[in-house]
Amino acid sequence: MLAECVGMPVPVGMHDEHERWPLYQQAMGSPECREQLMATVAVDPDPVLVMAVALAMLGIDRAGRDRWAALAPDEHGRAYATRRAAEHAVLDVNGDVPELGPELIATWTDWLQRTLSEVSTVPEVLRLLAEHGRTKRIRGTAAGRGHALRRQR
DSSP states (O other): OHHHHHTOOOOTTTTSHHHHHHHHHHHHTOGGGHHHHHHHHHTOSOHHHHHHHHHHHHTTOGGGHHHHHHTSSSHHHHHHHHHHHHHHHHHHTTTOOTTOSHHHHHHSOHHHHHHHHHHOOOHHHHHHHHHHOSSHHHHHHHHHHHHHHHHHO
16 A cells, blocks of 8 residues: 555545645655555546646656656646656756757747756757747746856856
8 A cells, every 4th residue: 555655644535635645745755655656546536636646757757757657647648748758858868969959949848948947057958048948037047057057167
């Protein structure tokens, strides 16, 4: 049972998604409980909760990304989760991907552009985002981080 795996008491109101969510959150942070979490979430009756856990796990469990994306409750959700899994793969390498250029950056979602502008340490990624990022916020954040990286060198 998932509650035992994470060392929590079984929530009294397991029928209530607000009671299940803290249990799932605890399990997300416990690598030894991932298989049990996946099995539990796969049969959870709340599609919104299933999607929330699946999307969160994409950023936590690199090796299991395809399996987490497959848990999405419908075709639209699976397409969204699959795209987000691919975006996490780009994040894993700080955006330093083959064929990096303005055309590729234009295909990235606002979420991916914004996140990379905040975390990437690759000067070329930050330069391209500063010049070609979709929003003013992305361009400004990337420009500021790029400037800070150059000062550190």
